[in-house]
Amino acid sequence: MPKKENLQKVIVIGSGPIIIGQAAEFDYAGSQACRALKEEGLEVVLVNSNPATIMTDTHIADRVYIEPLTVEFMEEIISKERPDGLLATLGGQAGLNLAVQLAEKGILEKYHVELLGTSLKAIEKAEDRELFKETMQKLGEPIPESTIVEDVPSAVAFANEIGYPIIVRPAYTMGGTGGGIAENEEELIEIVIKGLKYSMIGQVLIERSVAGWKEIEYEVMRDGNDNCITVCNMENFDPVGVHTGDSIVVAPSQTLTDHEYQMLRSASLRIIRELGIEGGCNAQYALDPNSNQYYVIEVNPRVSRSSALASKATGYPIAKVSAKIAIGYSLDEITNAVTQKTKACFEPALDYCVVKFPRWPFDKFIYADHTLGTQMKATGEVMSIDRNFEGAILKALRSLEIGVHRLHMEKMDAWDDERVKKNLARINDERIFVIAEALRRGLADVDEIHEITKIDKWFLCKIKNITDIELRIGKEELTPKLLRAAKDVGLADRSIAELSGKTADEIRTLRKTLDILPCYKMVDTCAAEFEAATPYYYSTFHAQEDEVKTSHARKVVVLGSGPIRIGQGVEFDYCSVHSVWALREMGIEAIIINNNPETVSTDFDISDRLYFEPLTTEDVLNIIDKEKPEGVIVQFGGQTAINLAESLQKAGVRVFGTSVDDIDRAEDRERFDEVLTQTKIPRPRGISVTNLEDAIHGASDIGYPVMVRPSYVLGGRAMEIVYNEDELRDYMSRAVKVTPDHPVLVDRYMQGTEVEVDGISDGVDVVIPGIMEHVERAGVHSGDSIAVYPPQTLSSKIIFTIIDYTKRLALALHVKGLLNIQFVVANDEVFIIEVNPRSSRTVPFLSKVTDVKMVNVATRVALGSTLREMGYHSGLVPPKPYVAVKAPVFSFAKMQDVDIALGPEMKSTGEVMGIDYHYARALYKAIVGSGTNVPTHGCILFTVADKDKEEMKQLAKAFAELGFRLVATSGTAKAIQSMGIDADVVGKVHERSTDIIQMIKTGKIHMVINTLTQGRHSAKDGFKIRRATVEHGIACLTSLDTAWEVLRVLSFMRERRLVYSLAIQDYVGGGDGLA
């Protein structure tokens, strides 16, 4: 029963696709909120466009709408569902902005929907810069001198008054999009122009910079009775100047006296009270390292990324409690889920140290600017827990999966001292490694590094503790005492091995002989003051007592997927969670190991036991030694988990599902060729080379264009299509390190239709829940393509072949569980591109639209059940009568210097789904949902490569027929004009300096259709044009296939009703099919 008795049905807004600044944390928050509301007997309606989430599962909410998060669709859903209340503070900035729009447009009033939790007024007070400033002034809370401007001259005038450096922040954005620090007038002008563009309300805040101060955050809760508590405070390792999402963060604060801690805590309480927030809120401060002076930097009147972190760091379920507050409960009426005895009205006490480390996409975007500033760039993060900072930071590093296991980057070995020193001053993703390197080499002491970086000496001393031990291991004999000291600071066996010239196995054996084993401790919100029931644990070598009691029940470990990154997103967390649920349904204890605080899988009430630990061989084996499970499941944790399969098996651990050897047969080029020969399945011609000469030879033999990539890839890393020998040479020298151990694959590039299949096999039968056809032809990474279920253009013969090949492959590879295959269909022939013997990115999407519980079935199969027992038969599950379209979502606005042109390297950070009985409308929903700004009229710029000109002509004609005005670069214009269609000629960027760019800037061009010429040099015109479209928020289509589908949508928009919504429950239940 909700406390507010008028409530029966509540609508919850999700946060939409994963983008930089808004990641999986809102799936976690939203799922928790929906469950909390259902617990109270409320009917829950959920709207979210992101299918890769747990929250859009039909058992999380009573009615799930996977629809675009726009006012139009929201109104349609509200008018249909008639909810009593709306909960918007758990869907990130996207959800909050949408709620504000719904309220402002009078839609909430019209349908008598109450905005639950924090009021609109409170949201405005926190979000609107001017109102916020007024509120803070009224409270006497200091904020940096600032002003709000709507144009550049005012910004310059203000800066001249208070002096540089100046921080620029746009109003109403997420992840600090469009902000930055300006050191001088020129920089200020540039940043302000951009900021004005990104702000939803055309305002930017410019303010005094307090860069170099301590950055401190508080997570605060308030209920309707004005009870307030702080859940946790956090201190940033990186001083003010780096976006908190890009900062290394520790919880609780480490260098604050009790006085400072309480001073900022009290300020947080005053602020949340004055704003009148009901639920969770986050307050950020800059604290002078040399006095008690502080400034309030920012207040988020909602559950945020930091709330997810604080929830995982303390065990306090902020989203759940916020949801209960929203429906009328007060904090002292809500039970503390951890202790089950105490109430939610208390402040967690931590008896460990938490470190959050951001995961940046620079491994994918090698050309991106690595500098960190006020604009967030991380796609995800990891969290770690230990009894000391050293242990926690090293665990965090191991969790990142960026090829490091300690504070050491191999490439820096080649740097001379000067370079190391110079890099100390650079604020980028490698700074902490540079600091360690400088300490290791004795180039600077803690005081000097502090002077340069402003990082608190406490943190620097801790890093020095680590490097000191490292140096000792390098020099001294590895005595039991030294080994113990090394484990005390948290060095991995692998690191100790590397430093002492031994192997990790030797260290492990030695350690076990000496009884140097980790203890496992509980996260219990109360520092052991009360008995707790949370099955939430972390390891430490810094303790005497292991308090975790294992059971003798049947149990299985599920490996999670680590941090969110490009190529491995929330969808793998979805799979891990479903696998856990399947095991629990089977009566088997499910133990999960993961390190991502943003996810549902790391919620302590999902599994029987949660170990918040790095996903490395050592860390996993330590848990397995303790728990002694029947085995592990690796197929749901993406490449992260798959990569551990071999070493775990070697250590004697049973791997459930497809065997390690069969995984290798699918991933190893030569062994896979044997499988294909044996099964008589064709693949594009290709070779594997280990040096440049062979590559050039092979490529000319196969014939250009060729697709080149390193073996063992994730998300198409460093994969490119090269059209000639020069490009091939360039690629081989730049993108990959070729060695005999790491060959490069050179394949014929086939320009055909790409098709993707997910199947489940038990070794006898092969069930194919669905086939997806990609809109973009092969060459665009499958994760960046628009995928359509069921296929729209494939003949039954082709589909039959695909089913046949899938069966053959699954059986030949002895797959026990899931597999994902990508095919290319060219000239009516089917070729295989790639097989992944594990769950894929499309599993949540396909599970939802086909209503086949793919992960559940696959988990059961992996543990020995047969598909027939479960009622499945070999072959394709009959396609549904509706169409679902999955469209990629990019975060290019956050990533300067990244080319947005689609190619074989994955670039998208998230996805949305459009579903409808009409293909065109499903497509429309997907495109609108993805945030692509499709114009209905105006001017389209065409500038395409020569090879595309012929095909482009028809497209241009069709757009012209819809009434669009066309402009084009000279060659492209000539081709268009040859069709007898008008096209104004515009000068190329390098010919007439700013012509096209200027037109884009001034809003004269509404969409750009541009295909890559060749090479990918930033200097090229195309790159400049494409970046300009990003900066100015207009659609840029870099594949003609996408353009055709946009055209289809545009034609459809003229004939049909656009806004039409059904819940997923309706679609899969077969209702309302007459739309």
Add this chain to the structure above:
Amino acid sequence: MKGKLILEDGSEFHGTLLNNIKATGEVVFNTGMTGYQEILTDPSYCRQIVTLTYPMIGNYGIADVFMQSRKSFVNGFIIGELCEEGSNWHYETSLADFLTKQGIPCLYGVDTRAVTRKIRSAGTMKGILVPDDAAQTEIDELFAVPIKKDVVQEVTTPEIYTMESEREHAPHVVCMDFGVKQNILNSLHALGCRLTVVPARTKAEEILAMDPDGIFLSNGPGDPKDVMDAVEEIRKLAGKKPMFGICLGHQLLALAFGADTYKLKFGHRGSNQPVKNLKSGRVHISSQNHGYAVDERSLADLPLEVTHISVNDGTVEGMRHTSLPIFSVQYHPEASPGPDDNMYLFDEFWEMLTKGE
């Protein structure tokens, strides 16, 4: 030097002993994440061995401004990591130096969570700090040392002293010092009070002779029933002047009115303790440090009503007289360490003091 904590029940916890000083005392734990200096110098911990659950201690060093009394009265200190180099602009000396200078036995590098779990389940008990190689006879001797009872005498001010106010007609408050924390005095002083701090054994007549506008009963260490002579004086003072008690002062007040106190299993010690104000219905987070509590049932027929309870275990956290201007709380509104959510209580006292004006 390697050392260990041995508890009465025989359990041992290992660490490193700073300065090789041995100790005997009642082992208690505090869950605060900051404020180690305030905890160390809070006289209420007199003769106890204090365990901190937060595992990294000493991070911001020691500074004179955070002292809660003239020295530390604890018998021992058990912590996880001892931070050698503190970092903060307030930093004056390191925690290790402070402990050494004060002669406080400290066992560090200890799994303090394990100690806490032990005490949580078995209750507060006696323990000793010894080197790892201590002989059994030495251990037996240390355990044989009785836990001193009359601890208030040890911490109370030996002489009367005053804190003048710059304010004209400042209300005069006499503070009975049972081990008062500096920040209580500072808080009263900041209100505008003129303070006279008197030793715990000061007679009621002497106090009344000072012509106070109000009387403050301070916090302090130990079992309130060990301070029955003070209870007697408080009984005499009751009704004569507005009265405010904190912690031990609250317990003594209860005893003075004929209520009873009892020992809690492991006490409340930390900065995160929720307290519900029964009148407003509001919950405030409080700083607490008490091993004893007032028995709610014993208040039944007395002119005292419960005003505050602990949200965690429902025990009495505050009371007031039904007709006289007398009230008290079990927790620490003055914070230091801990949250200042409860400063409003000082304001309430101020109103009582100034009502007559």
